[in-house]
Amino acid sequence: MATDLQTMPLDGQDVLGEIQKYDFVTETHGVFKARKGLNEQIVCEISEMKREPRWMRDFRLKSLKVFESKPMPRWGGNIGIDFQDIYYYLKPTEHQGKTWDDVPPEIKETFDKLGIPEAEKKFLAGVKAQFESEVVYGSLKEDLAQKGVIFTDTDTAVREHGDLVREYIGTIIPPEDNKFAALNSAVWSGGSFIYVPKGVKIEFPLQAYFRINAERMGQFERTMILVDEGAEVHYVEGCTAPMYSSESLHSAVVEIIVRRGARCRYTTIQNWANNIYNLVTKRAVAYGDALMEWIDGNLGSRLTMKYPAVYMMEPGARGEILSIAFASKGQHQDAGAKVVHCAPHTKSRIISKSISKNGGRSSYRGLCKVQDGAVGSKSNVVCDALILDPKSRSDTYPYIEVEEQDVQVEHEASVSRIGEEQLFYLQSRGLTEAEASSMIVSGFIEPLVKELPMEYAVEMNRLIELQMEGSVG
């Protein structure tokens, strides 16, 4: 399919193009065999496989050099990754090569408990590369296209909106930013590309799985969102079902520009399998009176390091970041937020909630920076941690850098443990111990869950209940 915005091929040309594309791939690149490791040749092959323009290949190669020159981060969690032992690019068909039988039973069971429809289950498990949502969402996409909205996967965007991508990619998060941003820039695949023209307000959330694309399951997603002046968009990524993947490293980059008077809300709920390193760089810049909101839920994975950022560039810009982290056995959630006030009268708010259970570890790591000259700026940070048992752990690392006098910066942190008395109280009303703890946990995250779109809130609560199951005794 030519673009995601079209339900059906508009004419024979598209169908033909589609067929030719596949022919091209199978005939010319039939020799491409996925192999482990990372070097210039592999990066070139990836670029070639995707039939990318030269500038993109050059961007990748330059990024690879940066990646090689950068040390591993020395903070956060322990990253035990052998970069030469990873597949950096799998053809969509290879993703599809996995069968339903390869999916671990506990993942299947969770899908069942969450009541995920059959088709969606296979998609989520990475067994099926496409999720048949096209028919359902077809009319919606047409409507968007008419307004000039671009909503597609980033690979397609490079081919069809090359100028736009070229102008902005790497401008918010340059490859030099950190080792994993460099890695992503070198080997990225998939991700969403969204452009919302001036003044266009999209009333319903755009969801990643509205997209129909084989590369949805990419481990190195590259997402870009450009919200033009006065426009509004809410993008929802991921899903509460566990993301099953045989790959152990996932490293995404998300770049967002929110122009004057515009609004962007980005909601992610990710629930990774336990073997995954999830190292993500997410950053937005907000201009005059614009509002950027990140809502970020992190569950599962072996290690997640993720600190969505908002840079407030012009007066009146606002940034809000809400995050929930749930760390269970063998998991470390090192999550948080960054707000940087670069202009006067900018405002930020961070609410972070973490839950540690069954030996899990969660850390809040946050930066609040107010640059010299950003007079009248306000920042409010609240981070609360709930620890469910003595084996579990929670830490807070707040970094506050204020270079200006006339500002208001507040930071509150709390750590609490589920109290025996609370459990007894709820049990004395007929709740089981497990029901009681999950009720306490859902109450703890409720201030955040109520910010989620309805269906996500419901799923989030169900997910927490599942995470809580068997946590007792």
Next chain:
Amino acid sequence: MTETLKIKNLHVAVGGKPILTGVTMTIRRGEVHALMGPNGSGKSTLAGVIMGHPNYEVTEGTIELNGKDILEWDATERARAGIFMAFQRPMAIPGVKMADFLRHATTNVRKPDRKEGEQLIPMREFRKELRDKMTQLRMDEEFARRYVNDGFSGGEMKRAEILQMAMLRPKFAILDETDSGLDVDAVKLASQSIAEIGGADMGILIITHHDRLLEHNTPDFTHVMLGGRIVETGGVDLARELYTEGYDKVRQRHPEDAAVEKEMAAEKKFVSGVA
């Protein structure tokens, strides 16, 4: 046969320290019992141990519900079997709405065999019942949307406890100083409501220092606790004596228990002094 809650020669320790030393009491459905006694004599401990508080260790004696030993049951099972306690100090559960909490609680108590994740009572039916009960207790509808005991005033907490009792319709209810924190009118209303909820159906143990809660709930029996034991049991007259004259006469009549009381109080001071 009338259903009974029978406590026999109950000895209870907390953290190895004996607190109750031989409490015996039988409550039948339909009866009102008043339990009085100075602070620190062990009234709340008795209430907690009947409800199944995990920290209270029963070292001797039994608690039986209709002839069945319930000591091994946890609080969940006891609640589902029809035992209720209105807490002296209810716990706040931030972020959990009263209505959601009550819907879970009510479902569980009415369907004692319910497993986690199984259906709750239908929303409509539940809402209607809750609204009716709240009107009866003259509570604002807004109350149902507030978080459980979070930021409640003392009086609001106690009224919330009565609302819970009204919804759960227990067989046996223990009310631990449910009148404290309420103003005169509110206690009157509470007293009436308790009588209405209980009717002739519920066995009630009312822990109190005052007479107002007993106004519409005339005790069939009054027990006085001192130093971890019930030292006297009488009728409504005993209650009257206690709330008008205090506990000095009781202490004089039971010098040994009064000595234990003193000791417990001193020990407590010592412990808290160290901490």
